[in-house]
Amino acid sequence: MGFAAILSASRACADSAAGLRASLHFAGQTLVEYQARQAAQAGADRIMILVSVITPALSQAVDRLSADGIAVALVRDMVSLVRDAPRDADILLVADGAIVSQAHVEAMGAMEGNALLVTDDSRASTPFERIDAGQRWAGLARIGPALLFGTIDMIGDWDLSLTLVRAAVQKGARRVTVPQDDLMEGRVALVDSQQQADLVAQAVTAAGVTNGRSRGGVEHYVLSPLARMIGPALMRMQVPAMQVRVAAIALGAIALVPIQLLWTLTGFCLLLLSLLLAEVADRLDELALRSPPTNGLAFAAPVLALLGMVLAGGSTMAADLALLLGIMLVADRWRRTGHARPWMIVTPGTVLPLLIIAGLFGMLAQGFRVAMLALIASAGAIILRSRD
The missing domain is CATH 1.20.120.1760 (CDP-alcohol phosphotransferase transmembrane (TM) domain)
Structure with missing residues (x-):
């Protein structure tokens, strides 16, 4: 079954109060653009980017994604989200600044119903949001339409991503635990500066990516x-x-x-x-x-x-x-x-x-x-x- 994706792009980066995590340079593009391509490659047929302000970098990223045939839109308020979000399909939720290996993105995209990518609480997982005494959210979630719209109806001015994650935890969503090796080697990370993004990019490029092209x-x-x-x-x-x-x-x-x-x-x-x-x-x-x-x-x-x-x-x-x-x-x-x-x-x-x-x-x-x-x-x- 098809699904849509919601990417968060509103948090400031550590390098500059005026800069956004989503606009950090990663793998030859902005971070949010890379996240969008990951979601599209995993099967997302519609991508919504939640923003507090539309910057030139975000607009250019949307233009590049659209030129490559990826359906993407910037969403500034809950009214627009309610209008654009599908009511008959799940949502792939990606945290602001999260870099998750494509294997995890595709595995989450293949699931149905509410699910969370989580990591055990440790020193390596400190940047991630805690969801209970022993685990933290690893930046990726699969949210059903009932949970999404039920949360939007009461969200007010709260943080949508974290509110959805907490609601999913309360609903007993399935949890997929990330191996600690993925955290240590940078295959799952949460970045808030260009230096961190560069380090994680080295791990991603070293791991290698292939689209299975046949060559002779x-x-x-x-x-x-x-x-x-x-x-x-x-x-x-x-x-x-x-x-x-x-x-x-x-x-x-x-x-x-x-x-x-x-x-x-x-x-x-x-x-x-x-x-x-x-x-x-x-x-x-x-x-x-x-x-x-x-x-x-x-x-x-x-x-x-x-x-x-x-x-x-x-x-x-x-x-x-x-x-x-x-x-x-x-x-x-x-x-x-x-x-x-x-x-x-x-x-x-x-x-x-x-x-x-x-x-x-x-x-x-x-x-x-x-x-x-x-x-x-x-x-x-x-x-x-x-x-x-």
Whole structure:
């Protein structure tokens, strides 16, 4: 059953009385934006952000979320909440400044009825709100519509999140206890300063995030692992994925110049580096819980690599290789490779090292021929291993 999400974004951060916890920078975006993407990825079809004041940072976050197809709205009062909240679906409640691993968010999203994510009382759980003598609320709750609207009717000027949690405790809501290791390692945290947010971001990026994209060839075995190593470091430096993607495209265009000047191997090496940067950009999108693009922007760097092969080959075989490789590229990016294993899929990142090796031995023409045969075999493997 679908559910909505309510995110709190009104508490001030420790860095500045004018700043909000929700506006802290986290994983390449604001914290509340990251929370919204977590909820959407877990299945929330509507997201409401409770605010006391609408700041430019919150407005921009809503614009970015809306541009990515996530239904989100800012709510300033209980009247608006009553109007916007669904009466036939549960609510996923996220505390102000809470960072909870995606596994916990998805587990809570899969439940039905009232439930609380809790942690045992300890020194590590001190920042969280106490709910009884032995446990504290870990920043995530599943609230049924009856409890939500029953609480709104009597809430007045109280804190909605904490009032809902206390009402859920009184109603005997199911409790899901967070392991202490999650607290110690930063997979569940409550932050109120940029320094804390940065520390937790390091834990989140170190743990790794993946959306299960199927990749083939050298992209799967070499470029993607390298991107997983580079991505977290760039994320901590707050480098946007779009800047890395633009750099990949620019480097791919620059690589065509040495190829035109007959410095073919230099150009091929630059094209391979361009493909690596494109993979890093995808990794940064994954860490920020954004879906890597599947439109023309995603194919810009690989298409420049194909153009470089055509320029270097200067023959109809090179053109035919680029066309077939382009088809394989689209199939790989759109997950249309059936049940073929990664090593069976020939990609631009696979062909470039082959051509570099052939060029080192002065056998570039033969390298194009071998690449064409490999592509034909790859297409055959995809067809033969496909299932209805």
